[in-house]
Amino acid sequence: MTEQRFREFKMPDVGEGLTEAEILKWYVKPGDTVTDGQVVCEVETAKAAVELPIPYDGVVHELRFPEGTTVDVGQVIISVDVAPGSGPVEAAAAPAPAPAAEPASEAAEPEGRQPVLVGYGVAQSSTKRRARKGAEVPVQEPAPAGTYYASPAAAIQGELNGHAPVAAPAAPVAPAGGARPLAKPPVRKLAKDLGVDLATVTPSGPDGIITREDVHAAVAAVSAPVAAPAPVSRETTPVAQAPVQATPVAGARETRIPVKGVRKATAAAMVGSAFTAPHVTEFVTVDVTRTMKLVEDLKSDKDMQGLRVNPLLLIAKALLVAIKRNPDVNASWDDAAQEIVLKHYVNLGIAAATPRGLIVPNIKDAHDKTLPQLAASLGELVSTAREGKTTPAAMQGGTVTITNVGVFGVDTGTPILNPGESAILAVGAIKPTPWVHKGKVKPRQVMTLALSFDHRLVDGELGSKVLADVAAILEQPKRLITWA
Template sequence: MTASTANAQRFREFKMPDVGEGLTEAEILKWYVKPGDTVTDGQVVCEVETAKAAVELPIPYDGVVHELNFGEGVTVDVGTVIISVDTDPGAGPAPAPATVQTPPEAAKAEEEAEPQGRQAVLVGYGAAPSSTKRRARKPQAGVPAQPEPVSAALQAELNGRTAPAPATPVTPAVTPVANGAGVGAVGRPLAKPPVRKLAKDLGIDLATIVPSGPDGIITREDVHAAAAPAAAPAPAAAAAVPAPVAPAETGVVNAAARERRVPVKGVRKATAQAMVSSAFTAPHVTEFITVDVTRTMKLVQELKQDPDMAGLRVNPLLLVARAFLVAIKRHPEVNASWDEAQQEIVYKDYVNLGIAAATPRGLIVPNIKDAGVKTLPQLAEELGDLVATAREGKTSPAAMTGGTVTITNVGVFGVDTGTPILNPGESAILAFGAVKLQPWVHKGKVKARQVTTLALSFDHRLIDGELGSKLLADIAAVLERPKRLITWG
């Protein structure tokens, strides 16, 4: 057995899995382990956020964590190694791991290996010897074609360790050009990715900086020193600078100073893309109906006292969901999807009922599988579990795929109704508005009744106006007289 084979068997690598259906990347939210920690098969080692949800990842090996390849906040492609485990820690010392990539460093490597052996590379990217010779690049004028061998100090720094001070000054491995900046074999200043980002943020040209680091590497201190003259006024001048004046006094408002920018990623990015796709591919039609739900609200109170519903979450949304399912059973043609590729309508004999849930990461729509065949207690239990899981941010991607219709409960925000946008691939979405005490004609007299407004949006390719109107009218009829849950269900 070769040494490389033995190492491959000892150091097991765990790659970012596709935790959903066809996902291409995920962001590492939190690591639960660090290098040197002991882990066991099935132990959760990190939490990642995909375009669908936050998911905890278990490690499939026993051993000791050898290396974390990426830091928290880094978005990693599916199939990329994120952690390695030493499955035989008693076999001897392990090689030093590479420095963990953090968000600024998580870009592709900017330095390439040269023909002779290997060249010093920047933090986080590692280096591997190559048996294939590359054709040497033509050096630029005044720049050496090949840097000197890497010094011990630089190599130790690249490996994330502190090296002892050399006995004699280290001679830079590159020849300064006219402006004094350290330049690599490809004619660009040598600097680590974080330093490059710092210089970019401060508006400093690396080519104008005289490097002070080993082997001509530009350090963070070099960048700050170059930025200091421009950013910091002289002491005398500083005393003359007037105190900040409130916008009201000057009439000028600095809008940029009072704005926050947050990258669009994860669940919010996927939601935005899905809504745009849905709005511009499925022809939406929305219909509204206002209904007296006084009897339904009384039934909710009665069910809360029913022993069969003990320990379950009973609320108006539960009966709205049941009314929706009963109406779909009476009009099964609404439960369909549009297959653009095959130019077919796919009718479904099952109902996966989605419930729109607002979470800190954005709106998600997990669904209850086969909701149409569940009893009222079963529906209440699954609805309660679905909402609790969503609020904790633990909804699995599988729970958010395969939905056929959705309910969005805008009433919890005190909103009467809205025009909901279809969840992509679904045929209809019902908005349940706030239940309010309003004057209503009941048995020929105006009385105070509990009233709500329902809005149904549907895909007009699948559901015509007549079918959509019948579906919405049946939902309202059940909520007005909930005994129809028995006679129609």
């Protein structure tokens, strides 16, 4: 038996410069046959959830970490026997707990740990495991092969303590053909949070896809109280999903939710932005009745057929025109060089609320797009975010952002800048309001816009001009033609 028989797959850097990722879900187990390009697990970084394909053909030999473990980039997460017919090997172990806090070299294994194969794990023995950030984890005997591990959500709910192994449940009936259950990433995350094995869920979606409703039905079948997030379906919403929260335990006075992944990165970015860039926010209330009429007209236009047409589309176009008229607002601050960097392109960010937290994917080179092209890009951005498939690359390089708080019925707000950007436009709810129109008080469709900007590079005059231009276009949308 040679080392070449086994291949190790390491945690890749799925973003730019990311240092760690959490294993959300394993789609394979030791003994499963895998093929080159097959997705074997889903991981969550500080920017997005990503499915990882294996680059080998063979049989899974070992899963190095259980679900819920945060793993450094470059650490081996799975090994594959690429020559399974070459002879017997030692039984593959169930997912092993995280390694000890102090890194150990191959030449100096901790006492009591004997190598099984060079570079492919060690014999099971009692040893101290690395604590999840800020938590004390007692010394535990590793689980025997075939043992299942509890999910972090279960620990949060008080059902278990830490990542101790628990007895394996009765084996569910495998899906037809031995394939893993079909479900989109947000549904997999929901199932993980609620402790539901997707293999036990009866799918109701097209082509055997498991839906959120199927997961909730599976929980209800075992009398577990679960409150499904209320769907939001207003036209101006960029993403109509509320974050999934941990299910409270009956009688508990507190519920603790770990801050990690996207939420942790968002929190750090917002604190850094708020206390680095001096924010200024200006407001304007505008009659958008004509814009709303134009939205209805565009829905029946043959050039817009099949595209998502809503007020957000025209607001985005209005902001792009305002930036073209006031290009200095599209910039960033280089603190190291003490320079203002003017951008000659607009990567338009759209803040989106997803089950994993707030993300801001952006439309690359939005300034060059026609209205139909912009509508197509917005539609793709929304659908990708809803499915939980937004890539780290889609969230990098933004220059200006729109955040739509109006979908929640909110009139306005004071948004915090996305790090590295100079401005963010908050879009409020559109409501029928008494308004003076042509000398008479009439009911009109009115909304409030709020523009926050970095006062180091955008002064009051420039910020006011940009906001006034957006408002003027939405009041008289024909300016989309005359000003463009």
